[in-house]
Amino acid sequence: MQVNTSNDVKIYNLSAGRSQPAWISERKRRQMERADVNLRRRIQLIQDFEMPEVSQGIKVSPDGQYVMASGAYKPRMRCYDTAEMSMKFERCTDSEIVRFLILSEDYSKMICLQNDRYVEFHAQYGKYYRIRIPRFGRDMVYQPELCHLNLVGASNEVYRLNLEEGKFMESLQSSFATEINSCDINPLHQLLMTGSSNGYVEAWDPRSGKSEGVISCDIPDLISNGSGLSVTKLKFRDALNLAVGTSTGHILLYDIRSPKPYYIKDHNYSLPIKAIEFILEGDLIASMDSKILKLWERETGKPVTSIEPGTDLNDLCIVPDSGLIFMANEAPKILSYFVPSLGPAPKWCAFLDSLTEELEETAESAIYDDYKFLTADELDKLGLSDLIGTNLLRAYMHGFFVDARLYKKAKSIVEPFNYEDYRSHKIKEKLQAEQSESRVKVDKLPKVNTALAKKFLEASTNMDGKAKKKARMVDGNPLEDARFGDLFKNPAFEIDPTTEEYRLINPLVSKIEKRRKAKESHAEEEDVEKGEKEEPTELPDLEENGRRGEQEGSSDSSDDDREWVAERRKVHRTIRDEEYMERQTRRARKLLMVDPNRRGKVTEVETGTVPLISGRGVNKANVKPLGARLDEEEKQRGGAEEVQLAGGNRQMTFSLQSKGYERGREASAKHAMERKSVHRSSRGIGTKIKKPWKGKK
Template sequence: MVPDSDSVRVYTVNGAATGSSSSLPDWLTRKRAAKGKGKKRIIKDQIEGTIELIQGFEFPEASNRVKTTRDGHHVIATGTYKPQMRVWDLDQLSLKFERHSDAENVDFAILSDDWTKTIHLQNDRTIELHTQGGFHYRTRIPRFGRSLAYHYPSCDTYVSASGNEVYRLNLDQGRFMNPLVLEEEEDGEILGVNVIDINQAHQLLAFGIDGNGTAQFWDPRSRSRVGTLRLPRDRLMPVGSRADNLSVTAIASRMDGLSYAVGTSTGHTLLYDIRAARPFALKDQGYGLPVKTVSWIEGGSRMAGDGMVLSADKKVIKIWDRNTPASNFVSITPATDLNDVHHLPGSGLVMTANEGIQMSTFYIPQLGHAPRWASFLENITEEMEDQTTRSVYEDYKFVERSELKTLGLDHLVGTPALKPYMHGYFLSLKLYDTARIIANPFAYEEHREKMIREKMDKMAETRIRSKKEPGVKINKALAEKVLRDAEKAKQRAERKTKRKTAAELMDVDEGEEENEEPSRPNLLSDPRFAKVFEDPAFAIDENSREYALLNPSSVAQNSGSRQKTAVEEEEEESDRPSSDGLGGSDEDENEDDGRDVSSDSSAEGELTKFDPRSRPGQRNFRAEEVYQREKEENRKGWMAKKKVNMVPMRPQAGGQRSSDKTATFGQRRAPVASTSSKKPGARRSNAQQDDAPMEISWVPSSGSGGKDDGAGKRRDQSGNEKGRRKGVESFGAGLERGFEEHAELADSDRKGRTHRRKGVRSGSKNVFRRMDG
């Protein structure tokens, strides 16, 4: 398929596709392609690679001429090598037969409506007649022939050759008649007659002269010349060239009997009305090569209309309108040089005879319908067009009702200007563009600025710059948070590695941390979320209400001017040290401590940045360290302000301090008169002694059911001494590790059960057994 600039599609249904020409001959290209492949592989490539409309539509080396019969059921073509004629049956789309000859064919004509009777002009000055049975008769002409035409009313065959004579062979009488002698005038010498045309309307003969640039018209009834057509040499010949090089190489008459198409040796096609001496249209092929074929395309056209002209040289086929010759309806450039082009009347099919093995066939749906014997081509091409067409309504724009109201065209609802479809309308593209410009005059400028900005950004990406985070154009705060979380995860992994040895020695829940899920790619490294940091459409609006609901801590940290709620003020008051004797006021504490409590540089923001809701069970080690440090500093500051010296307590018994460690809490709490209280002025009341600060420590015993006497021995509730159990390690607070070894174990406990249970339900059979008493 070859798309044309005017959206006219050309489908190659036989032969090589256009634009694939090669300097190597076709047979050598095939031989190289088939080298190293089997026969089945070659056949498979031919079937899958191209569409073969007519099977075996080819010659061993090249083809010379191609024509179809008037009944439209057969194709006849001649070619070489060896010189031969081939006939294809179009109803079967295959070769019917081939017939060889002694000399290469120059031209041939079909005498009957079918393929049974033909006449051939050979390059050895012979004329052969062929019938259904084969070769029928052969005769010779004095000079080498150039063209051949058959006049049906008189059964005369006109044969043109070099020189000024046109030979007449009457097939009814079976003999040559007097030839037509073309008269030489002041135009120049006649070197030969290149082409013969017989008008189907009034049977006027037209001869294309070689050498003097003229075309002569003869009446077959009087066998005399009725007119001479002289080509405009000044318009056709280039400056400085010889005037006698202009020749007529192709002629075709239209069915109206008045119009003629004349092809020249300079690559021009002229359209004439025989009532006027000047051409009304001129077409240049562009290559300067002689025109091989010209023909009128009549009937069957869809988009082309009447009066289309086909002109071809050996390089290109051009189909154009007679009224606008400057523009082409379609242009086809085959892969090989052309020898002949034939258009099937009333269809869009064009066949070519060329200098290649395969003969080409092109189907142009816009030119005409497919012939009856190839009607399936229309279904194939329609499916291909549906696959390649972007939109069914190319000249329409689909708009919704809201957009229609924005453009100010909602008053057109219900009129033929709008075509309802689904939830909107189809609007003419021209009307849509006009309305959009009126509604927004700066639409083009905005679009232009956007395109320029995108182009500048694309150019800026190619510049050499310092290394940055790849792909982070927007949401930089989110990217920093992702990197920060990744760094923290790395630090946690390092700390876990350091605690690995201790976790192996102690049977604690450390193993659960080792079984954490494997590391997964984060947002920056995951390609699925690449557009989050590149496309502006995914930019996070930190000022929106939704962002504040999802990230309350970040919003509270960033908005310093926000007023606090009543609950927050109450919580802040409860967190402050009380103003009684224990803690003092905030002002006193700030003055005594010498620092501002509200501005802790090391811990500020650490607790607010941690959100346990994001990952349940996660520990913030940094926050715990800061909390312990602040707790210790506050405790030291409070003790320094009160000037309290903490000393270990001594247990008391009977009003005297004793070294008995088994003293109860009440014995320790009982007041006693110290030696310092005997001094004058040093007496204290019982209340003051009761309120004196005191440090209490509690050490759990090694067992829950006994007491420890301090010598490493355990005592039970009755006071009896009980030694440590062998194989059991105690940590205090009732924590133990290991098991107690028993000297003697029963055989059933040591080896397990050795016989089957009796009187119970079997696990292998769904039955109940009887219980023995």
């Protein structure tokens, strides 16, 4: 069993698991199960739940006890009993079954529409009767109230067969349709709906045999290739809601009282819709084309989940009132899926509710793991053609199954040394080794100086043997070196990037890192160009190239130095600004704690009453009422000014500076003017100094 999660919805693939060949003996089968734990743990919901080649249709009987499936090749029908969880019987037919219906509560009455225009009636004991219709049939539906079997196909007529009287009734002829692909009957008001190949949905009243209305699904926005649109599937939800599947991969939801759809869902695969089912619990719709099954909300069209098995799908069956889904497909095994969010498991497999969360196996293999499929030409190349007809080869389709051990032995004898396989194998091993070496294992990084440890690991992986030997690195992992033990273990050696020393050296470190990366990329480009270019015909001028390299190197180094100096100055300015802001903050905090009676400082006074404070060492002025204290402070300040703030009962009081401060400012300005008058410039001093003469000795 395999579990997948799509859109947070768990989907359990019950048909996944290794398959065993059908031709092996029971003893060999038990040995394989004993040797392989995956074979023992696999879940077979129903034994032999498959067809020889292809499964074409699948249905569950109304009582839920039997599962009917049709397939090929040869054309056949199989019945599975859920009580025994195994196949009950198998019946082969002359032609492939296009559609089949279950008329009774169990398997005792069935109708099969075949692709050779025959309709077969089956009873409990076998085939009961067969009758032929004028045209090739494509779909059919049974109306139990009138005992009418309605068949549609490659014509504009609906053939009606009365099963009670055993005769054909008058056909319903459509004037709009050319060929009819699908039909469905509403069980509430008995309205028959047919979908044609030219995009029309027509409603019929079975009592009068007349057409009651026509809906055109040929919407121009849905047609992209200009070939037209055809109706491939019809399905009623209730008395009014109808779902129409088209050949362009759209599902149109109609209220039959309106000719326009109220919602259009696109599968985005441009493949014909093959099946539509309504899930009443949750108000969901399951729509299927040959590639994918999608579950989505009916009102909003929001996707719930999807199932894409990888093989072409033919038919869909959702077990009523459960989350179990069967799908017929172009492969021998019939697909089984369990979606717990849609509902519980049926009663006959209630163990799925507990097993789905415990057992999860890998995906199913495309072929048998213990056997190799070979064609006749491949047998000739290996020299195994003489084994045809023996027990060592098993004929299958256009080739043979051979034991994998025999195949490997024969191939080693015929091709003792296959250079291409050996070369591809070695290349693959080398790539895997390089990927494993270059991968940094984050889970082994220390807690102290994690970034530095990661940088060391990346540098060590890029070193070659000579570089590691030069660095005296014995092990491949530098973190295991004893010299760096305390650096990655002791928290006292933790690098703090917020300190002033680290910020001053950071421009230099970043510049070195940039140079190293640029050097590595330049070396890689030179290696690539060296392999692509041809050898030069003339030797280059080594002396000229050396001078040019020195000039370029000196210019590059000078530019780098100037850039580094600029970055360092920028960091210095940032640090000075931060220190200045910190000093200002400390000064402001001190000012808020100064005595409010001191002049020249900003204070904040809050109105109200102050309770009397009694005790030892308390100032007598503080026990006075607040109004008296404010009057005294105003007399002491003299020319103080008050500003009423907009915040309510708060005010800010400040006083002007004293006259002595003004006199000090005037004296400072006078002193500055005197120094400026006696200042002399040194601009002309350099021109008068004689420079030494540079000449030959």
